[in-house]
Amino acid sequence: MWSWIDTLVQGLMLGGLYALFAMGQSLMFGVMRLTNTAHGDFLILAAFAGFSLLSAFGLHGVCATAAIQLALLPLAFVFGYGLQRLVLNGTLGKDPLPSLVVSFGLSIVIQNMLTEVFTSDPRALDTGELNMQSLTLGDHLSVGILPLSIFIIAILVVAAMQWLFGRTALGRAFRATSDDKEAAQLMGLDARHVYGLATGLAFVLVAVAGTLQGMRTTFSPTDGPAILLLAFESVIIGGLGSFWGAFAGALILGTTQSIGFRLDPGWGVWFGHIVFLLMLALRPQGLFPKTR
Amino acid sequence: MKNLQFSVLRASRGSQLALGAGLLLAAVGCTLPWWGQSSWMREFNQIACYFIFASMWNLLAGYGGMVSIGQQAYLGLGGYLMLILSNLCGVNPFVAIPISALLTALAAIPVSQLAFRLKGGYFAIGTWVIADVFRLSFANLGVVGGGSGTSLTALADIERSTRESVTFWMTLSAVVATIALTYFFLRSKQGLALMAIRDSEIASESQGIDVGRVKLGVYVVSALGAGVAGALYFLGNLRISPDAAFSVNWTAFAIFMVMIGGLGTIEGPIVGAVIFWALNKFFSDYGTWYLVGLGLMAIVVTLVFKQGLWGYLQARLGWRIFLVQRRLELRQPYPLNGKTSS
Numbered sequence: 001m002w003s004w005i006d007t008l009v010q011g012l013m014l015g016g017l018y019a020l021f022a023m024g025q026s027l028m029f030g031v032m033r034l035t036n037t038a039h040g041d042f043l044i045l046a047a048f049a050g051f052s053l054l055s056a057f058g059l060h061g062v063c064a065t066a067a068i069q070l071a072l073l074p075l076a077f078v079f080g081y082g083l084q085r086l087v088l089n090g091t092l093g094k095d096p097l098p099s100l101v102v103s104f105g106l107s108i109v110i111q112n113m114l115t116e117v118f119t120s121d122p123r124a125l126d127t128g129e130l131n132m133q134s135l136t137l138g139d140h141l142s143v144g145i146l147p148l149s150i151f152i153i154a155i156l157v158v159a160a161m162q163w164l165f166g167r168t169a170l171g172r173a174f175r176a177t178s179d180d181k182e183a184a185q186l187m188g189l190d191a192r193h194v195y196g197l198a199t200g201l202a203f204v205l206v207a208v209a210g211t212l213q214g215m216r217t218t219f220s221p222t223d224g225p226a227i228l229l230l231a232f233e234s235v236i237i238g239g240l241g242s243f244w245g246a247f248a249g250a251l252i253l254g255t256t257q258s259i260g261f262r263l264d265p266g267w268g269v270w271f272g273h274i275v276f277l278l279m280l281a282l283r284p285q286g287l288f289p290k291t292r
Numbered sequence: 293m294k295n296l297q298f299s300v301l302r303a304s305r306g307s308q309l310a311l312g313a314g315l316l317l318a319a320v321g322c323t324l325p326w327w328g329q330s331s332w333m334r335e336f337n338q339i340a341c342y343f344i345f346a347s348m349w350n351l352l353a354g355y356g357g358m359v360s361i362g363q364q365a366y367l368g369l370g371g372y373l374m375l376i377l378s379n380l381c382g383v384n385p386f387v388a389i390p391i392s393a394l395l396t397a398l399a400a401i402p403v404s405q406l407a408f409r410l411k412g413g414y415f416a417i418g419t420w421v422i423a424d425v426f427r428l429s430f431a432n433l434g435v436v437g438g439g440s441g442t443s444l445t446a447l448a449d450i451e452r453s454t455r456e457s458v459t460f461w462m463t464l465s466a467v468v469a470t471i472a473l474t475y476f477f478l479r480s481k482q483g484l485a486l487m488a489i490r491d492s493e494i495a496s497e498s499q500g501i502d503v504g505r506v507k508l509g510v511y512v513v514s515a516l517g518a519g520v521a522g523a524l525y526f527l528g529n530l531r532i533s534p535d536a537a538f539s540v541n542w543t544a545f546a547i548f549m550v551m552i553g554g555l556g557t558i559e560g561p562i563v564g565a566v567i568f569w570a571l572n573k574f575f576s577d578y579g580t581w582y583l584v585g586l587g588l589m590a591i592v593v594t595l596v597f598k599q600g601l602w603g604y605l606q607a608r609l610g611w612r613i614f615l616v617q618r619r620l621e622l623r624q625p626y627p628l629n630g631k632t633s634s
Contacts, residue, residue, distance in 0.1 A: 035413025037361065090595055096412040097359050101551055101594045104361070108544060108587035112580040225540060229424060232417045236410075266439075270428040273421055277406055280418070284409040 002140035007262050008255055009143060015254025016151030017216060020209035021227055022234035022246040023157055024202035030165075030241050031174045031198040032092060034099050038107035040227030042203065045110055046076060046210030047219045051123050061128040062215075069211040073204050080203025081196040088199065089192050107224060114221035122218035125211060150212050154247065157205065161243045174198055226269075233276040239286025248287055302479070307614065318468050325457035333460040337528035340463045341521040343565035344470045346546040347558075348517035351474060354556030355483075356510040357490040359412075361543050362419025363518050365403070365426045368537030370396045370519030371526035372430055378446035380435065385446050386458055389523040396519030397512050404511045408504075420540065427538035441533025444526065463524050470517060474558055475614050477513075486510060490556075548590050554600030558614040563602045 021043065028034045036042075053068045054060075087106075091098035127146060134142040165171035176184040177194045185191055213219060213227070234253055238245030253272050260271030279286070324333065345367055353359045373392035378385040403422060410418040431439040447455055477483050485506050488496035497503050526532045545568065553564030575582045597604045 033413070035416060037417065087591075087595070096416070097353065097555070098594050098598075100359050100361070100413055100416050101547055102591050104544065104547060105587040105591040105594070109584050109591075112583040112587070116580040116584075225420075228417070229421050232414075233421065236414065236418070264432075266432045267428070270425065270432070273425045273428070276421060277425070280406050280409050 006141055007258050009141065010147070011255030011258030012251055013143065013147035013151050013254070014258055015251035016147070016154040017209070017213060017250075018230050018234050018254050019154040019247045019250035020150070020157060020205070020212060021231040022238075022250050023161060023243065024205040024209065025228075025231040026235045026241075026243060026246045027161070027198060027202045027205065029235060031178050032088075032195050033096075033178075034088065034092065035096060035103070036088075037100060037103040037228060038110060038224070039103075039206070039231055040229075041107045041110040041224030042206050043210035043213065043227050044219055044221065044224045045114065046072060046207040047125065047214035048114055048118060048123070048221075049075075049207075050125055050211045050214055051118075054126060060126050062126075062130045065125050065127060065211070065215060069208070072207045072211065076203040076207035077200040079200075080206075081200035083203075084196045084199035085192060089195060092195070111221050111224060118221060120220055120222065122220045123214070124218045125214035127215045131215075146216055150216060153208070153212065154250075157208065158243050158247045161205075165243070170197065230272070233272065236286055237276060237279050239289035241290040242286075242288045245286060245288035245290070314471075318464065321464055322461065325453075325460055330453075330456050333456050334528060337459060337463045337524065339565060339569045340467050341525035341528075342545055342549065342568065343561055344466055344521040344524075345518055345542060346549040346561040346565060347470050347474060348514040348521070349543065349546040350550045350555065350557075350561050351517075352510060352514040354550065354560070355478065355486050355490055356507060356514075357493075358507065358511065359416045360407075360419040361416045361540065362407075362421070362423035363514065363546065364538050364540060364542040365419070365423035366396050366400060366515040366518035367522035367525070367542055368423075368426060368430070368534070369399060370522030371532050371537045372436060372522075373519070374523035374526060375442065375444055375532055376436060378444060379442070382446075385444065385450075385527055386462065389462065389520065389527065392523045393516050393519035396522075397516035400512045400515030401508070404508055407511075408507070423538055423540070427534045430538070431534040437533070439534060441531065441536070444530045444532070447527075447530065459524070459528050463528070466520050466524060471558065471562070471614075478558070482506065482509070545586075548586055550600070551590050551593050552601055554603035554606070557600075557602055557606070559602050559606075560600055564600075567601075 021040075024043075025036065025039050028036050028039075049072060050065070050068050053071070054064060057064075057068075059065075059068070087102065088099065091102045130146050131144075133145045135145060135148060136142045163171075165174060173184070173189055173194050174197075176187070177189060177191050181191050184194070210219075230250075230253060234250035235246045237249030237252055238247065239249075252275060256275045257268045257272040261268030263271075324336075345363065349360070349363055352363070370392050373395050374385065374388045377383040377388035377392055383391065407415060407419050407422060430436060436442050478487070485496065485501045488499070488501060489503055489506060493503055522537065526537065549564030549568050550561055551564075552567055553560030553562065571582070571586070575585065578585075593600060599607060
């Protein structure tokens with residue numbers, strides 16, 4: 001009995017990480033209807049960036065990793081803004097094909113560059129002792145400090161995104177451009193700039209998620225597509241356009257996988273996919289749709 | 293106006309010449325097993341399967357407007373069904389190919405019901421999830437070797453030269469059939485409906501086209517072709533594993549070939565497959581850098597040459613081999629200002 005509760009709790013913690021995977025994807029879906037098939041690869045790229053910065057400065061321990069993580073965020077923003085302005089803006093339009101092909105091409109380029117530079121060995125970001133520490137709840141249950149922190153960060157990020165979209169001028173600009181690009185431009189918004197800001201912000205979220213993934217587990221250059229699928233499934237299960245929805249979707253996915261892994265290690269990911277497909281069959285609009 | 297004479301052009305001298313040359317090439321190709329080397333036949337088998345798969349992706353994305361990243365689901369399924377039928381059910385492997393392709397097409401019908409709930413970019417990634425479900429399912433199926441895969445043992449009794457020749461002829465016929473069927477399909481009424489849907493779903497529905505049925509038809513045909521490609525590829529390869537059969541690289545290469553050659557043209561995948569074959573021959577030793585190059589090339593072509601290399605040349609030089617359009621030719625100059633000359 002307790003072991004099942006434990007499985008459930010670990011699944012929720014895993015779901016917290018998946019929710020972070022989903023945030024950047026959800027933002028780009030929401031503002032630009034852009035399907036970035038390289039989403040997972042950018043996440044892994046961020047983890048590798050953290051890894052190389054840490055080794056370049058010869059730093060160790062969780063504090064150094066956290067400092068590097070924070071230092072990466074502005075870089076990620078600039079990178080995302082530049083990518084959107086220079087490459088992705090040219091692919092937007094009614095036809096989804098150009099953006100799909102370009103991001104798919106980027107995915108292949110990133111995976112193979114990373115393999116060339118870092119080989120295909122799995123790496124991890126140093127967290128010192130933090131990986132071992134856990135919080136004991138009662139006699140039967142314990143939760144790792146790191147997974148718990150990731151879960152809390154996920155809640156904070158989702159709340160921040162919801163606030164940003166609902167309450168700030170930037171969020172209003174995002175929503176307006178998403179609803180009607182031409183009308184927003186007539187009101188004085190520069191859509192290309194707004195899109196750049198959205199992708200910049202999405203890449204900040206990608207960097208957060210990627211470095212946390214690197215702290216929690218290992219990563220290797222070809223892990224990206226699996227992460228993309230998890231992020232995508234969370235967004236669709238939750239319902240398009242809703243950050244809390246994606247969070248709920250990620251938790252459902254995490255717990256299903258956790259239970260699946262417990263039943264049979266070979267089928268964990270498969271169970272997650274099946275929940276997604278069942279959702280498509282029974283409630284294609286997702287749990288909390290807010291289609292804009 | 294009533295004296296205006298016109299005709300609808302559906303072929304040109306160039307297209308007839310090229311078709312003749314193509315048929316001649318295929319006829320000469322048939323004799324390859326008597327004078328060629330077996331490594332050539334193997335190489336042809338591989339590139340031909342890539343080509344068939346890419347053509348099917350082109351039909352789906354370039355004509356049907358359904359961009360999928362999950363077509364490897366049907367390629368792998370075709371390969372696995374061929375292997376299961378031959379190894380476990382005692383069917384002759386060559387006979388198993390059409391059967392497995394038909395079963396693959398059947399499987400595509402229920403799968404489409406899920407996939408079609410998503411549109412555009414969501415459809416693309418949704419199909420990828422479905423392909424991953426296929427991969428994981430076969431990776432957990434002990435009877436076909438699980439994650440490490442298995443070999444096609446049913447061919448062991450067949451003499452090597454017979455096996456190679458028959459595989460080659462089947463592959464060649466599949467290539468010819470792919471081109472011919474796409475060509476005649478696109479020239480047919482259904483083909484016209486498909487292209488109308490790609491241009492505007494709403495407008496074509498208002499003209500009485502049953503959009504759902506046409507899309508389902510194209511999706512199933514495309515799965516059938518992918519199933520043929522998979523069955524033939526793993527017949528030539530003699531070994532299958534879930535990671536090879538359901539690899540997303542299949543679709544990556546198909547996208548590369550179609551985008552380089554030209555999306556939504558029959559010639560596109562042919563040109564793309566030839567370029568891909570040449571690049572593969574000379575640069576595949578560079579491994580990761582070669583793949584980086586392919587990725588960059590796909591990006592640049594998509595951003596700069598939006599119609600692909602073939603489309604670019606076609607637009608510049610007016611070349612056409614496979615005419616699927618109907619072009620109107622006036623036999624006399626169009627009367628200006630409403631005045632007729634006779």
